Amino acid sequence: MNETAALTEATYYILLSLWTPQHGYGIMQRAEELSEGRVRLAAGTLYGALSQLTTKGWIILLPVDEASRRKDYALTDKGRAVLKAEIERLRGLVRNGDRVVNGEDVLRISGGEVLREEEK
Secondary structure (H helix, E strand, O other): OOOOOOOOHHHHHHHHHHHOEEEEHHHHHHHHOOOOOOOOOOOHHHHHHHHHHHHHHOEOOOOOOOOOOOOOOEOOOHHHHHHHHHHHHHHHHHHHHHHOOOOOOEEEEEEEEEEEHHHH
């Protein structure tokens, strides 16, 4: 996936969960909470995604206390930029949908030519 492609819902919620640094289990809980239960990440799915996101430079593994098994992750500046771009992309989708559903982007056909309502 390139950085301009749409994020999967799981990736979106993982990044959103990491707006503040979190450990793995915290990410799973926060993603489920933010998605209102739609996204439930299994441990294998989460850790595979964290590995990919780390490789892309979107997140980092924070320094670990050697006595602890807990791993904390944080967004990088690049990860924050990707997340913000995705939020803007999603806002655009909603704006376009609202325009059509609310009748603000009405098309009509005139002599075989499609015209926007404002071109009448």
